[in-house]
Amino acid sequence: MVNVLVVGSGGREHALSWKLSQSELVDEVYVAPGNGGTSQNIPISVDDIDALANFAQEKSCFTVVGPEAPLANGLVDKFIEKGLAVFGPSKQAAQLESSKIWAKEFMKRNDIPTADFEIFDDAQKAKEFVSTYEKQVVIKADGLAAGKGVIVCSNNDEANDAIDKILVKKEFGDAGSKIIIEERVDGIEASYIALCDGQIGIPMATSQDHKRIYDDDKGPNTGGMGAYSPTPVIDDKLSNVIQEEIIAKTISSMSKEGIEFRGFLYAGIMIRDGKPYVLEYNVRMGDPECQPILMRLNSDLYKYLKASSEGKLNDLSEISWKDESAVCIVLASNGYPNSYPKGDEISGFDNIPQNSFVFHAGTKNDDGKIVSNGGRVLGVTALGSSLNDAINNAYNVAEKIHWENKYQRNDIGKKGLSYL
Ligand SMILES: Nc1ncnc2c1ncn2[C@@H]1O[C@H](COP(=O)(O)OP(=O)(O)O)[C@@H](O)[C@H]1O
Ligand SMILES: [Mg+2]
Incomplete structure (x- = not known):
């Protein structure tokens, strides 16, 4: 048995810790700093790499990094130096996300499809x-x-x-x-995430995020207001094209340049006239895509993350997904993505049906009461036999949950229905 330390405090990290704690191989799961929904919170900030390393050493943890900032700051390199087991890309590999210019030039020299661009200072x-x-x-x-x-x-x-x-x-x-000025590509946007071990990348279930704050994709961009999986926008044929021309090519080109990519590789894709373009890379799971994707995962997540960190994904049996759809509706605070109130007490967590789970993000446990503590507060996630069922199930749960300044989009998943 092994202990696990999940680094981060969002809905993604709650979902990772929830799934990892189901593994037969995992004993304790700690989350640093965690939120009101995660159970064993360790009060260390994601920026304090030395303190995280000391904790991981003391408890003999396998560490899983959720957000991009500690990856870009070299958390993984530092842990490896100290002989600690850790999942995620190195600082050099994380440049795919931490410098958009580095990523665009990498794509250009390796012939990975992306919009035309110029750089200016x-x-x-x-x-x-x-x-x-x-x-x-x-x-x-x-x-x-x-x-x-x-x-x-x-x-x-x-x-x-x-x-x-x-x-x-x-x-x-x-x-x-510095800035990039690039061609605007108008099309259909989707998320393609693969788990990589330096040699190969195995695709996660497909998903689609809803980035804008208002229904029908209106208003400013946010961190993501909801997501669902799988998405009909990426069929098997397109999935194969993305897998070969983007994911496999990215890993092999990185490797040719002397950089092993281990961790989640997330390609933000725009599909125009049936052809995928990479808008950007992220070097970690998407949030909220992580929530519906992990709800559908049958396999033992720990085994996969461990194998990724050791370059051994080839040794594992094929990853298994539920046939059902999953939908995550983000419940946010009024005013997000700008300023918003905090500290409202949240009610309605009882009697959540078996096929659903309420992941916490911006919440805090205040003496046994759960209060809002961020812009994106909860991710209500539900399975269903079809996308439509999963949408209905998720909205039924979302309706049970209350606080004074709750805001949600009411059309999560709808754009997927129009492709079925
Ligand atoms: N070349 C492009 N053409 C059209 N829309 C784009 C393009 N690049 C980015 N976008 C839009 O802007 C959003 C944010 O851009 P992205 O590159 O993903 O940066 P970040 O997630 O770091 O803000 C994308 O999700 C997409 O909706
Ligand atoms: Mg993006």
Whole structure:
């Protein structure tokens, strides 16, 4: 038996710890710092790599890293140096997410399909480029910007504002010292996540996120307002194309460049005229995609994460998924993704049906009461025999849960139904 330390505090980390605790091989599951739904919380921040390493050493943990920031900060490298078992990509491999410019240049030199782009650090030159470019553009800050550093533009005025925001007003600090200006690709967006061990990548179940705050994909981008799995947007044929032309090629190209990619590789995909383009890479599970994906997983997650960290995914039997659909509805605080109140008491956690689970994200246990403590508060996740059933099951549970400033989208999964 082994102990596990999950690093992070969101819905994704609650789902990872929930699934890992079901493994026959796993004894205790600790979460640092965790949230109001995770049970053995360790009060260490995700930034305090030394303290996390000391804890992992003391309890002989296998460590699983949820979010991108500690990966970009070299948590995995530090743990390996100390001889600690850890799941996730190295700092070098995490550049696929931590520098969008690094990722775009990597894709270009390795012929991985992505939108055309140019790089700028000078606002005047960037604006001159926009004025002569004939297509609509998307402007992206290079570094990590908590999902706010990308501006999809409809005209030159919007593009010029975006350039000023990042390069002149420095709204993202150093993360915005350079920008990418890329062709806007309009199509259908989906998430493709594979578990990699440096040699191979095995696909996770497909999924689709809902990034905008309002129904029908209106309003500003958020961290994600809900997700479902599988998605009809990616059929078997397209899945094979993505697997070969994007996932396998990314792993082998990284390896050719001397970097082993171990961990979850997430390709944000735009499908235009049946052809997939990589919008970005993430080097970890998506949140909320993780919740519906793990609800559908039959296999022992611990075995897979361990094999990924050791370069041994080939030794495992084929991963197994439930045939059912799963839907996760994010319950957020009114005002998110901008400012929102915290500290509201949440009720309605009793009598959750067997086929459902309420994952916590921005919650805190305040002397036995669960209170809101973030923008995205809960991820109500349910299985169903079809996408439609899973949607209904999830909304039935979501209706039971109350707090003063609760907000949810009411159309999660609907865009999937239109492809069936
Ligand atoms: N080239 C593009 N064409 C059209 N939309 C895009 C493009 N690049 C990004 N987007 C949109 O912007 C969102 C955020 O961009 P992404 O590159 O995923 O950055 P991040 O998740 O770091 O904010 C995407 O989910 C997608 O909806
Ligand atoms: Mg993204």
